[in-house]
Amino acid sequence: xVLPWPFPDDDARPAEPSPPAESDDRRLAAEVTQRLNGNRxxxxxxxxxxxxxxxVILGGTVESPDVRLTAGELAWGVRDVADVCNTLRLTDRxxxxx
Numbered sequence: 001x002v003l004p005w006p007f008p009d010d011d012a013r014p015a016e017p018s019p020p021a022e023s024d025d026r027r028l029a030a031e032v033t034q035r036l037n038g039n040r041x042x043x044x045x046x047x048x049x050x051x052x053x054x055x056v057i058l059g060g061t062v063e064s065p066d067v068r069l070t071a072g073e074l075a076w077g078v079r080d081v082a083d084v085c086n087t088l089r090l091t092d093r094x095x096x097x098x
Contacts, residue, residue, distance in 0.1 A: 025051040028078060032056055035074040041067050042074065047088065049075075054082035061091050 029051040036042040036049065045067055048059040056075040062068050072086040 024054065024080070028054060028056065028081060031078045032075045032081075035078065036071060039070060039074060041070045045071070047071055054080060055085060056081055056083070057085045057087065059087050060089070062088050063091055065090065 029049050032049050032051070036045075036047055042062075045062045046060040047062065050057040050059065056078070058071055058075060062071065068086065068088045068090070071088060072084055075081060075084045075086075
């Protein structure tokens, strides 16, 4: 019977478990929320922040297109964010009329 013996350069040790992605998502959600709360345009808006696999999902309603754009830019500014899905809607009084 022959048992394999790893060479010194071989990495035969089991890989260390990586931290769960869920904790990264929570951290990113907290950072995005903090940025939104710290900005004068987005501070008093009804914005819901959700993060799944480093993708930030912004939901809720905002007062103007400028606020919607600013919220998306703030989310993109957070380190380690892979993508931003900006589903923010304008309040009924701000929607363009047809």
